[in-house]
Amino acid sequence: QKEVEQDPGPLSVPEGAIVSLNCTYSNSAFQYFMWYRQYSRKGPELLMYTYSSGNKEDGRFTAQVDKSSKYISLFIRDSQPSDSATYLCAMGSGGGADGLTFGKGTHLIIQP
Amino acid sequence: GAVVSQHPSWVICKSGTSVKIECRSLDFQATTMFWYRQFPKQSLMLMATSNEGSKATYEQGVEKDKFLINHASLTLSTLTVTSAHPEDSSFYICSASPPTQNYEQYFGPGTRLTVT
Numbered sequence: 001q002k003e004v005e006q007d008p009g010p011l012s013v014p015e016g017a018i019v020s021l022n023c024t025y026s027n028s029a030f031q032y033f034m035w036y037r038q039y040s041r042k043g044p045e046l047l048m049y050t051y052s053s054g055n056k057e058d059g060r061f062t063a064q065v066d067k068s069s070k071y072i073s074l075f076i077r078d079s080q081p082s083d084s085a086t087y088l089c090a091m092g093s094g095g096g097a098d099g100l101t102f103g104k105g106t107h108l109i110i111q112p
Numbered sequence: 113g114a115v116v117s118q119h120p121s122w123v124i125c126k127s128g129t130s131v132k133i134e135c136r137s138l139d140f141q142a143t144t145m146f147w148y149r150q151f152p153k154q155s156l157m158l159m160a161t162s163n164e165g166s167k168a169t170y171e172q173g174v175e176k177d178k179f180l181i182n183h184a185s186l187t188l189s190t191l192t193v194t195s196a197h198p199e200d201s202s203f204y205i206c207s208a209s210p211p212t213q214n215y216e217q218y219f220g221p222g223t224r225l226t227v228t
Binding site: 006008034036041042043044045046049051088090092098099100102103104105 | 116118146148153154155156157158161171203205207215216217218219220221222224
């Protein structure tokens with residue numbers, strides 16, 4: 001079993017829809033959680049970061065963490081074609097001194 | 113957000129040669145930087161942790177003699193792929209955390225290496 005599971009998709013939704021992206025993990029040591037957006041042949045761009053269970057909102061994005069279930073989600077409201085990209089969840093346990101463990105990434109397509 | 117740059121953005125080299133990739137933190141100092149590798153349609157895999165002024169820490173299965181890391185200053189880490197082979201062709205990405213944002217890692221744009 002991999003430490004972080006993420007459905008690779010592709011996930012295709014119409015413009016304006018609410019998108020739900022999810023990851024599950026098995027390592028209880030993970031304490032902080034991030035979502036990155038990656039366009040083809042580019043480096044990942046940090047979207048959201050959280051370290052506690054619950055919701056965190058930033059504009060059209062909401063990150064949700066449930067540590068008891070080892071489940072994290074990213075919601076995108078009012079999705080736009082420009083949101084089409086691969087979304088990667090990432091997790092860490094030791095702060096800035098430790099590397100991150102990534103999910104495989106979900107390829108999201110927003111249809112105009 | 114913090115800015116991390118990489119150079120070159122892409123490189124093609126012949127089998128058996130060595131290639132150096134630079135990673136720079138442009139607006140902050142980073143005592144620790146990380147190197148990842150990403151194969152097509154795969155996730156990022158941590159290769160090593162680069163520590164300023166000391167030896168890098170490599171993940172299991174990563175050959176330290178093949179992937180040489182030098183963190184010479186607080187804003188620069190280099191990854192040298194020695195005696196490159198076609199199976200080393202990949203997307204190499206570095207990241208760093210600003211001191212005031214210890215848990216948030218910012219990534220460079222990546223370097224695409226093709227070994228022929």
